Amino acid sequence: MMAPKIPGIGLAKGLWLTLKTLFQRPPTINYPREKETPVPRARGVIALDIEACTVCMLCARECPDWCIYIEGHKEMQPPSKPGGRPRSRATLDRFDIDYALCMYCGICVEVCPFDALFWSPEYEYSEGSISSMLHDKERLAEWLKTVPAPPALEAK
Amino acid sequence: MIDNRLAAIHASDVSVSVELETPEMTLNLGPQHPSTHGVLRLVAKVDGEMITSVEPVIGYMHRGYEKLAEVRTYPQITALVNRIDWVSGFANEIPFMVAVERLMGIEAPPRAQYIRLILTEMARISSHLVFLSSYPLELGAATPLMHALRERERVLDLIEGVTGGRFHPNFNRIGGVKPAAGGGSGQKKVLQDLPAGFLADTRKAMDEVDDVCDDMVNLVLGNEIFVKRTRGVGIIPKDRGMEFGVSGPNLRASGVKFDLRKSDAYLPYANFEFDIPTGANGDCLDRYWVRMEEIRQATRIVRQAIDGLPGGDLQAKVPRIIKVPAGEVYVRAENPKGEMGYHVVSEGGRGPYRLKIRSASFSNISVLPWLLVGQLVPDIIAVLGSLDFVLGDVDR
Amino acid sequence: MSGLLENFWVLLALKVAIIAAVVPAVSLVFIFAELKISAHMQSRIGPYFAGGRWGWAQPLADGLKFIQKEDLVPDDADRPVFKFAPMVVLMSTLAVFVIVPFSPKLVVRDLDLGVFYALAAGSFGTIGVLMAGWSSANKYSLIGGLRAGAQLIAYELPLVLAVVGVVIQAGTMSFNGIVAAQAAPVFTIGEFAIHLPYLFQGQVIGFVIFIIAMLAELNRTPFDMPIAESELVMGYLTEYSGLRFTMFFLAEYAGMFSMSAIAATLFLGGWYLPGLSSGALEVLGPVILMAKVSLLVFVIIWFRWTFPRLREDQLQSIAWRWLIPLALLNIVGTAIAKVVL
Numbered sequence: 019m020m021a022p023k024i025p026g027i028g029l030a031k032g033l034w035l036t037l038k039t040l041f042q043r044p045p046t047i048n049y050p051r052e053k054e055t056p057v058p059r060a061r062g063v064i065a066l067d068i069e070a071c072t073v074c075m076l077c078a079r080e081c082p083d084w085c086i087y088i089e090g091h092k093e094m095q096p097p098s099k100p101g102g103r104p105r106s107r108a109t110l111d112r113f114d115i116d117y118a119l120c121m122y123c124g125i126c127v128e129v130c131p132f133d134a135l136f137w138s139p140e141y142e143y144s145e146g147s148i149s150s151m152l153h154d155k156e157r158l159a160e161w162l163k164t165v166p167a168p169p170a171l172e173a174k
Numbered sequence: 175m176i177d178n179r180l181a182a183i184h185a186s187d188v189s190v191s192v193e194l195e196t197p198e199m200t201l202n203l204g205p206q207h208p209s210t211h212g213v214l215r216l217v218a219k220v221d222g223e224m225i226t227s228v229e230p231v232i233g234y235m236h237r238g239y240e241k242l243a244e245v246r247t248y249p250q251i252t253a254l255v256n257r258i259d260w261v262s263g264f265a266n267e268i269p270f271m272v273a274v275e276r277l278m279g280i281e282a283p284p285r286a287q288y289i290r291l292i293l294t295e296m297a298r299i300s301s302h303l304v305f306l307s308s309y310p311l312e313l314g315a316a317t318p319l320m321h322a323l324r325e326r327e328r329v330l331d332l333i334e335g336v337t338g339g340r341f342h343p344n345f346n347r348i349g350g351v352k353p354a355a356g357g358g359s360g361q362k363k364v365l366q367d368l369p370a371g372f373l374a375d376t377r378k379a380m381d382e383v384d385d386v387c388d389d390m391v392n393l394v395l396g397n398e399i400f401v402k403r404t405r406g407v408g409i410i411p412k413d414r415g416m417e418f419g420v421s422g423p424n425l426r427a428s429g430v431k432f433d434l435r436k437s438d439a440y441l442p443y444a445n446f447e448f449d450i451p452t453g454a455n456g457d458c459l460d461r462y463w464v465r466m467e468e469i470r471q472a473t474r475i476v477r478q479a480i481d482g483l484p485g486g487d488l489q490a491k492v493p494r495i496i497k498v499p500a501g502e503v504y505v506r507a508e509n510p511k512g513e514m515g516y517h518v519v520s521e522g523g524r525g526p527y528r529l530k531i532r533s534a535s536f537s538n539i540s541v542l543p544w545l546l547v548g549q550l551v552p553d554i555i556a557v558l559g560s561l562d563f564v565l566g567d568v569d570r
Numbered sequence: 571m572s573g574l575l576e577n578f579w580v581l582l583a584l585k586v587a588i589i590a591a592v593v594p595a596v597s598l599v600f601i602f603a604e605l606k607i608s609a610h611m612q613s614r615i616g617p618y619f620a621g622g623r624w625g626w627a628q629p630l631a632d633g634l635k636f637i638q639k640e641d642l643v644p645d646d647a648d649r650p651v652f653k654f655a656p657m658v659v660l661m662s663t664l665a666v667f668v669i670v671p672f673s674p675k676l677v678v679r680d681l682d683l684g685v686f687y688a689l690a691a692g693s694f695g696t697i698g699v700l701m702a703g704w705s706s707a708n709k710y711s712l713i714g715g716l717r718a719g720a721q722l723i724a725y726e727l728p729l730v731l732a733v734v735g736v737v738i739q740a741g742t743m744s745f746n747g748i749v750a751a752q753a754a755p756v757f758t759i760g761e762f763a764i765h766l767p768y769l770f771q772g773q774v775i776g777f778v779i780f781i782i783a784m785l786a787e788l789n790r791t792p793f794d795m796p797i798a799e800s801e802l803v804m805g806y807l808t809e810y811s812g813l814r815f816t817m818f819f820l821a822e823y824a825g826m827f828s829m830s831a832i833a834a835t836l837f838l839g840g841w842y843l844p845g846l847s848s849g850a851l852e853v854l855g856p857v858i859l860m861a862k863v864s865l866l867v868f869v870i871i872w873f874r875w876t877f878p879r880l881r882e883d884q885l886q887s888i889a890w891r892w893l894i895p896l897a898l899l900n901i902v903g904t905a906i907a908k909v910v911l
Binding site: 025026027028029031032034035036039045056057058059060061070080082121122123124125127128129130131132133134135136137168169170171172173 | 246247249250251252253254257317321324331334335336337338339342344352354355356357358359360361364365366367368369370371372373389392393394396397398399401
Binding site: 199201202207208209223310313314315316317319320321324393394397399400402403550551552553554555 | 608611612613614709710713791792794795798801802803875876877878879880881882883884
């Protein structure tokens, strides 16, 4: 099928290719010193907008491996206009994502009805111990700064 | 059959080695071994370097996907199924999605189908590139690995640019592909259509992939030593392959012109022109060649698809909470590793009653005990590698 | 002082010390070269951080790491044999350097039977490999060791036969004699004398056979079946760790050095370079030889990172069906040419 005509020519072609590559610039990135920019849609880490969260628990329920832990309580808010009724508002006490368990499917981001969860392409949050992979709501809120603008779309 | 061949081997030895008869040795390859691609264990009985019997021991990576699926909703299962054969994650999602859509009686809009098709072919390219590169490694050549993986990275970057994941895209939704970034009023406006520059980058990447295939011809397929190692080794005859349920490139290498992309309309493959490469002998060399040709065919399909990409919606109208009417369906697809099928049984709930997964690698390696008898120890690795299996796909 | 240097034992100790220092140092350079060349052939950078620029200290760091590791001996291993094997391998490669002439004077001992000694000492290492494979009490090691043994038998013969051509042409088995014979002008055009190494004096077949057999002798790809990582894990090295593994590792590269030095001396003219006075050769000889050796080592590395490996039976068939008849023909041809010319 691909039998080389002259014996040894196949070996020579391979040698030529490796020799050529030897003098080419490698396309690698010198990681800790240089950094690659991940694509804006990259699913790196989940960021939380605490203000937007209404403790509806949809994300925790839809998560396929149930790695989101949410606790909250109701707080009475002063009425918005004088004479009105005091409103109750859900406040977030605990919002933890266990990244040791998370499988980065993004279902929580998709089901959130109030735009409280976002994907950030950040990836440098590895830890020495598995218990430190649990990010609490303050840590998740910090990721919010790294959420990029969505990419432009291909013209249809 | 096995016994006959064993008898033949021994009969030929009898005349010369009556006094040199050596006891058989059991060689235990794996579960930790450099060339078993994970945790496959082969218990091989060897006579010198000749193999007299092989017993594959599987299950070290059993994760219970079929059971996991029974206690999850359909959208949740989407996130699971692309982890079965992680080398071609995107392709795993397709048959499951199509199965659920058929049960629900909906169809994805044309643009979504085209995006699915493009990404599936890209997954095929990346999976086959892994094979093209890792197979020479099995035979002792380390350099093709880096050359092919360099180009695979381009393809994975493109997949990541669209879906957000390199290996586990999780981009398919019931009724199409992921339409928006989130469910909130703001995130709903962030469409997940192809990002700008994708089409141009893809064209360029396809050229690079074709180039690296030429490199692989120079480095591997044209190499006399490689040909010497693979020609006539591990021959799977046509009928024997079909009996064992071997599918995909492994079967096509044996000369069976069978490709589900042509015969089952799970994606609009009928709109494209492509050939089904088939081998002549069914040996390791043919299996390598067939996969290389499939990459070239895949780049051909991708080029046609991005030229003819239709506009329109990304997802058909689906209810907010997906409930699938009672019934059952089996949908199979031509995955890079072979035929992958999902048998979904629904009782009308939010999750399946039963999900049977037919994975290609499991059937493909079932031929091993028959195939390896009479081979030499170095050929175990040559044959094993040429079947191109992934342990996640074997054990599920 | 000069009286002390003329004492045989003092001189011997000095020479041994130089070899014991130079050979591992050069081996480290070759290890580094292999790391870097293989990386760039694969579109990688290779070692980058150790030691600052280009990661030049990577082999040293690797060595330090190996030394710190525990010296494991498997329970069922034949302990004395297991522990002794790496030393045998390392010793055999070092022993070859006794006869390698780095310059007209810089040679430990210019034996009259130099070629014979070099080949004998070089193949001695296979006994160490067999010892390692046998004593490890590991099936992979055993297969690897036996493959190495089979390989030695198959390739020692073409190796020796390939050298016979050179010996016939030079009329001596002394290495310095062979270099001197190559230094003699082949023919003269007027005032201008043409000097050619034996490679260009009709020993092409001999050289090719020598290189192939050398690769097999060194267990380098495409003949690295005794190690064959993808099949036999690490072959006879599987059970070794720490310092003993380092010895094997060093022996591999020292072996590359010694075999390349032999090949360079026999076929490429050794320390001789046409156009230099004998005084200059005295000084530059080691540099010239090292340049030739480096070229050969590069070729060895280059082959390793391009080719897959053959199968054991294919290797045997190449040796017995092709190389040995070819080498015999080469001897006959050389002998006829020697008589006729």
